[in-house]
C-alpha cells in the first residue's frame with residue numbers, strides 16, 4: 001500500500017508544465033501535440049524566469065532555498081528532525097530545440113510533492129528537498145551535468161565557471177550566473193549541501209517502456225559516455241584550380257571520419273553521433289581548410305569506450321593522411337569535453353523505487369528494471385548518496401525534439417512513484 005495514501009494532483013502538475021514551458025517556447029503551449037519545442041538554454045533569460053518561478057513557488061510552500069556557486073537551487077522542506085534531506089532533482093534547462101518534459105517533469109513533480117505534503121499537513125522524519133541542477137544538457141556550455149559534477153567533486157568549479165558557450169562567444173558560465181543573479185555564495189559541494197538520497201523522475205527518452213506497454217522504468221544504472229571536439233586542419237584552396245592530389249581537404253576527411261565512427265561503434269555495440277559541425281571559410285568555391293565536429297560515444301561499459309576511443313584516434317589519423325586522401329596530409333586534434341562513467345545505482349534505492357512502483361500501480365507487469373541510455377544528474381549524485389531514477393514512457397521514444405510527448409496520466413503515475421520513493425526512504 002502507498003505511504004499515507006498520497007497521490008499527486010495530475011491537472012495541477014500538468015498546469016505547472018504548461019506554465020513553466022511558456023518560458024522558452026516561441027508561443028504559449030497549445031495542444032500537447034502541435035506546440036513548438038522548448039529552447040530554454042541554461043542561464044538564459046528564459047531559464048532565469050523558470051528559476052525565479054521555482055524559487056518563489058517553493059519558498060511559498062515553506063521551503064528554505066539555497067543557491068550554490070553553480071546556480072544549483074536546493075529547495076528544502078523541514079522535517080521533524082534535522083539532517084540531510086532526501087531530495088528529488090532534475091533540470092530546467094533544455095536542448096536548443098528540445099522537448100517539454102526532459103528534466104522539467106522531474107523538477108515539477110518535486111514541486112507537486114511539496115504541495116501534497118503541505119495539503120496533507122504531513123511532516124516527514126527528515127527534511128525533503130527539490131533540486132534544479134544547472135546546465136544538465138551541456139547544450140549551451142560543453143560539459144553536460146556539469147553542476148552536479150561540481151557538487152560531486154568531479155569537476156573543478158574553476159573549470160565549470162570558465163566554460164564558454166559551445167557556439168563561441170565571450171560569455172562564461174560564471175558571467176551568466178552573475179548576470180541572471182544565480183551565482184550563489186554557498187560552495188557547490190556535497191559537503192556543504194549533503195543529501196540523504198536523490199531520486200530523479202525522467203521520461204525514458206527511448207522506446208522500451210512504450211514498446212512493452214509499461215508505465216514505470218526502475219532505473220538501475222546509466223551507460224557511459226564521452227564527448228569530444230575533433231579539429232581538422234587542411235588548407236583553404238580554390239575548388240576550380242586545385243587538383244585532388246594537391247588538396248588538404250578537411251571536409252572530405254571529416255566525412256570519412258564521421259562515417260567510420262558509426263561503423264567502429266556498431267562493431268562494439270556502442271553508439272557514435274556527431275551533432276555539431278562547423279567549417280571555415282564556408283564559401284562554395286573554397287575547399288575548407290578548417291573543420292570542427294563533435295563526437296558523442298556511448299556504451300554500457302567504460303572499457304568499451306576506452307577501446308573505441310583508441311580505435312577512433314588511430315583510424316582518424318589514418319583517414320587524414322595522404323595515403324587515404326591521395327592529396328596532402330590533414331592534421332587532427334582531439335579535445336575531450338565530457339567523460340561520464342557508467343554507474344550502477346544503489347540497491348536500497350532501486351528496492352525503494354520497486355516497492356513504490358508496486359504500491360502505485362499494483363501490477364508488477366507494468367514496470368521493469370532498465371539502464372538509462374542518457375546521462376542524468378543522478379550519475380553524479382550517486383557518487384555521494386543513495387540514488388535511483390524513475391522513468392515514464394514517452395511517445396515513439398522521441399526526445400531532444402519538439403515532438404517529445406508524455407501522457408498526463410503517465411506523468412502523474414511517475415510523480416506518484418517519485419513521491420512514494422521519497423516517503424519510503426524517509427521512513428527507512
Ligand code: HGY
Pocket residue numbers: 136137138144145373374375376
Ligand atoms: O547527453 C545526455 O545524455 C544528457 O542529456 N546530458
Ligand code: MN
Pocket residue numbers: 091102103136202376
Ligand atoms: Mn534530462
Ligand code: MN
Pocket residue numbers: 102137400
Ligand atoms: Mn536531455
Ligand code: MN
Pocket residue numbers: 136137374375376377
Ligand atoms: Mn540527461
